Amino acid sequence: MTPAALSVRSARKRFGGLVAVNDVSFDLRPGELLGLIGPNGSGKTTMLNLISGALKPTAGEITLAGERISGLAPHRIAQRGVARTFQLVRVLPGLDALGNVMAGAVFGHSRAWGGEARDMAAALLSRVGLSGREHMPVTAMTYIDQKRVELARALASDPRLLLLDEWLAGLNPSELRIGISLIDELRREGRTIVMVEHVMDAIRSLCDRCVVMSSGRLIAEGGVDETLRDPEVIRAYLGDDDDA
Amino acid sequence: MTGFNLEETRNLALGTLAVGVAALLPVFDQGFYLAICVNIMLYAALCTAWSLFSGPTHLVSLATAAFYGLGTYSVGLGIDTLPYPVLVAIAAASGAVLAGLVGAMTLRISGVYFVIFTFGLAEFVRQVVTWLQTKFATAIGLYVFTDITESQIYWMLLALTAAVFLTGFLIARSTLGFALQIIGNDETVARHVGIDTARAKIVLFMISGAFIAIAGAIMAPRYSYIEPPSAFNPMISFLVVIMALLGGTRRLWGPLVGVIPFTIMMDFVSSRFPNHTMIVVGLAFLVIVYLIPNGVTGLIENARARMKGADTVAREKTA
Numbered sequence: 032m033t034p035a036a037l038s039v040r041s042a043r044k045r046f047g048g049l050v051a052v053n054d055v056s057f058d059l060r061p062g063e064l065l066g067l068i069g070p071n072g073s074g075k076t077t078m079l080n081l082i083s084g085a086l087k088p089t090a091g092e093i094t095l096a097g098e099r100i101s102g103l104a105p106h107r108i109a110q111r112g113v114a115r116t117f118q119l120v121r122v123l124p125g126l127d128a129l130g131n132v133m134a135g136a137v138f139g140h141s142r143a144w145g146g147e148a149r150d151m152a153a154a155l156l157s158r159v160g161l162s163g164r165e166h167m168p169v170t171a172m173t174y175i176d177q178k179r180v181e182l183a184r185a186l187a188s189d190p191r192l193l194l195l196d197e198w199l200a201g202l203n204p205s206e207l208r209i210g211i212s213l214i215d216e217l218r219r220e221g222r223t224i225v226m227v228e229h230v231m232d233a234i235r236s237l238c239d240r241c242v243v244m245s246s247g248r249l250i251a252e253g254g255v256d257e258t259l260r261d262p263e264v265i266r267a268y269l270g271d272d273d274d275a
Numbered sequence: 276m277t278g279f280n281l282e283e284t285r286n287l288a289l290g291t292l293a294v295g296v297a298a299l300l301p302v303f304d305q306g307f308y309l310a311i312c313v314n315i316m317l318y319a320a321l322c323t324a325w326s327l328f329s330g331p332t333h334l335v336s337l338a339t340a341a342f343y344g345l346g347t348y349s350v351g352l353g354i355d356t357l358p359y360p361v362l363v364a365i366a367a368a369s370g371a372v373l374a375g376l377v378g379a380m381t382l383r384i385s386g387v388y389f390v391i392f393t394f395g396l397a398e399f400v401r402q403v404v405t406w407l408q409t410k411f412a413t414a415i416g417l418y419v420f421t422d423i424t425e426s427q428i429y430w431m432l433l434a435l436t437a438a439v440f441l442t443g444f445l446i447a448r449s450t451l452g453f454a455l456q457i458i459g460n461d462e463t464v465a466r467h468v469g470i471d472t473a474r475a476k477i478v479l480f481m482i483s484g485a486f487i488a489i490a491g492a493i494m495a496p497r498y499s500y501i502e503p504p505s506a507f508n509p510m511i512s513f514l515v516v517i518m519a520l521l522g523g524t525r526r527l528w529g530p531l532v533g534v535i536p537f538t539i540m541m542d543f544v545s546s547r548f549p550n551h552t553m554i555v556v557g558l559a560f561l562v563i564v565y566l567i568p569n570g571v572t573g574l575i576e577n578a579r580a581r582m583k584g585a586d587t588v589a590r591e592k593t594a
């Protein structure tokens with residue numbers, strides 16, 4: 032049996048008195064698109080931070096294709112092939128769109144340089160719908176276009192695992208359609224993806240499986256429809272609404 | 276590695292020309308102008324080397340005096356036993372090693388703590404050298420007698436400055452330069468695209484420290500008598516920061532714009548009002564930090580950008 036593309040074993044993250052991720056375990060098959068959902072503050076971003084190395088787990092183990100990555104520095108994990116986008120989009124303001132995407136191509140998993148990196152970046156920009164805007168300052172771009180740049184940057188490293196943190200949030204309905212079909216294409220080319228998302232339509236149409244977190248715990252896991260019907264999941268979401 | 280593009284070729288040609296012209300100076304004057312130009316060239320090398328690190332990382336180092344003094348002492352200690360070029364190489368190596376140690380120790384500290392740490396380090400090194408000398412040597416200082424002339428010192432400093440520029444130019448086109456650009460933009464992104472940010476900064480600090488130590492080694496013959504208060508003079512660290520910030524560190528040649536007028540002014544002040552140099556330095560520091568935080572070259576670039584912006588706005592309005 033081939034090892035799981037990603038395996039999270041009893042991952043835990045404690046911030047002082049708060050346990051933001053509480054003994055969470057799940058696996059990801061190669062080529063699978065997993066939805067990671069849950070109410071606000073349930074620990075989804077923290078979970079992604081543990082995988083990408085932005086935070087070190089307090090306990091537990093995370094392996095990428097059988098190799099342990101938990102505890103490594105984020106640049107090492109990136110070099111092993113994990114790429115991500117950020118919940119609050121993070122572009123490099125001093126670089127143009129091409130430079131932003133090249134940043135992903137040069138140091139990460141793919142390690143291209145010079146003309147090769149430039150060509151890769153240009154191809155990815157056109158893939159996310161930004162051809163002709165290679166030399167536009169990213170600060171002059173709209174929010175969705177900055178998100179596209181960020182996605183292209185993540186893809187430029189040719190990642191073995193892609194982490195998307197609410198990449199579809201903040202898009203208007205027509206942008207959302209474009210965004211969903213873009214992720215669908217990535218899924219079809221066989222990328223392994225963990226996608227944190229609030230947009231239920233996107234989860235339903237894109238994900239093979241989903242994992243639900245609530246207050247740091249994993250409360251449900253499985254096929255999308257059955258999981259969303261789970262009474263505990265419904266309670267978690269409604270409870271969150273009551274609090275709000 | 277790709278070949279040089281048009282702009283790079285032009286910059287290389289201009290740089291070579293400037294070095295050629297500057298090299299002619301001692302032919303015309305061996306007195307006052309040469310002396311002041313040695314100072315200008317010294318600070319040109321120091322400030323550019325300092326900016327190699329502090330420009331992209333935005334970390335202000337006050338350790339310049341430590342590297343400089345180390346270079347001076349490498350020559351002072353070895354001049355009777357080893358050939359001068361070997362001593363310069365030793366100076367470069369000790370500068371790089373010290374910078375590597377400091378870099379490794381300061382990995383986790385940032386901003387103002389880095390400033391204080393480097394300042395403390397320079398003072399600490401000075402105290403250690405003083406202590407060693409009173410403990411193991413008969414005098415507090417060292418005599419450096421060589422037949423190296425003022426013109427030769429000038430030429431060596433010019434060569435050093437050219438080497439610093441060339442290094443900066445090559446770094447800018449390398450993956451290290453690209454990594455630093457990304458780190459300067461967003462360090463979190465830098466780490467997540469696979470950049471070992473700590474290593475990049477340490478490598479850069481070592482390069483910078485080695486060059487500063489070489490400057491000290493070149494200047495040693497000019498002092499003839501070396502003692503800790505002059506070799507590790509904290510004033511050197513402050514002057515370097517002030518001149519580099521005055522010129523601006525966004526461009527490789529930015530510090531030069533600060534070095535030339537400021538060295539001339541300091542020369543005037545220290546000959547006319549020798550007791551007031553500290554006041555002038557302090558005032559200059561305040562004025563620069565408050566009024567021109569990005570330096571003169573930053574001002575010029577911003578003005579240019581504004582004009583360009585106004586241009587496009589005007590064009591859009593008419594379109």
Ligand SMILES: Nc1ncnc2c1ncn2[C@@H]1O[C@H](COP(=O)(O)OP(=O)(O)O)[C@@H](O)[C@H]1O
Pocket residue numbers: 046049051069070071072073074075076077078
């Ligand atoms: N760096 C941090 N330090 C302290 N608390 C944090 C930190 N990051 C997240 N938290 C807390 O952990 C909990 C989970 O946050 P997060 O993972 O961002 O949730 P989600 O992404 O599911 O909305 C929240 O209560 C949040 O305040």
Ligand SMILES: [Mg+2]
Pocket residue numbers: 075076077118
């Ligand atoms: Mg979140």
